[in-house]
Amino acid sequence: MTLLLALLLTPQAYAPEVEAVMNRSKDRAEKARSAAASPPPPHDAATTAATALPVPPEVAAPFQACLDDAVESPEKGIAHANAWRIKGGSFYARQCLGFAYARAERWAPAIVTFEQAAEEAERAGAMPQSARLWAQAGNAALAGGDPAKARSDLDAALARGIPDGMEKGEVHLDRARALVALNDPKGARDSLDIALEQAPRDPLGWLLSATLARRAGEMPLAQAHIARAVQLSPDDASVALEEGNIAVLTGHDDVARSAWQRAVKLAPESAMGKAAADNLTRLPAG
Incomplete structure (x- = not known):
């Protein structure tokens, strides 16, 4: 198992998708204020x-x-x-x-x-x-x-x-x-x-479902649900990050690279963008 795959499969104290969903409430509050x-x-x-x-x-x-x-x-x-x-x-x-x-x-x-x-x-x-x-x-x-x-x-x-x-x-x-x-x-x-x-x-439901499925090793379900999240929210960095995570675990390095590059482009200074950039450094040269 490569280092990248091990990192994706191992539970970590920092999880980008958890940060994304917790920040979602703050985004909602900002929308309500405006x-x-x-x-x-x-x-x-x-x-x-x-x-x-x-x-x-x-x-x-x-x-x-x-x-x-x-x-x-x-x-x-x-x-x-x-x-x-x-x-x-x-x-x-x-x-x-x-x-x-x-x-x-x-x-x-x-x-x-x-x-x-x-x-x-x-x-x-x-x-x-x-x-x-x-x-x-x-x-x-x-x-x-x-x-x-x-x-x-x-x-x-x-x-x-x-x-x-x-x-x-x-x-x-x-x-x-x-x-x-x-x-x-x-x-x-x-x-x-x-x-x-x-x-x-709501794309967040599909994102969370895909992430849970990935962690449980249910990769067909993860692929199907992240595809739905991408369809509903193609410009969301957290969705792009998870799309790459699932792609690399299913042997689609090119898809992973493209998704992570999109996450970096969408939100380079965010936790999701930085996690995607780090993942890109671990991918073999294509």
């Missing part, structure tokens, strides 16, 4: 404080005003949300507060606030809102680097009922991300299989 409180796609649950469900008319205006302040300035949003909560803003005020904390990347208070909002929503009989708030807490925990907390909160979201479709798929994908970080490949596989069925358009 969206000026307009609803992002359903899977952007980390800091989505508004719009997952219709807001009652009597709450819509103050809720939007709070979100607008949080977008303008996290500290302004925090002050607004706290004042509104004292006046009886219920879990919507806490939801806005969690959004403001997440905008500031203050993940610990964001997690607690989303959890409190979820519990308050449940006491009010608003179970769909409670489920989504637990999911937001879980995604904030992922962004904050606490996969154990993320798993717990995402389990709470699923226990309270998430409808079939993209939304459920994304919650299972987030749960799989947490389980990857917790080194629980079996649990991650179970959630990933559901995520791929419910949210087949």
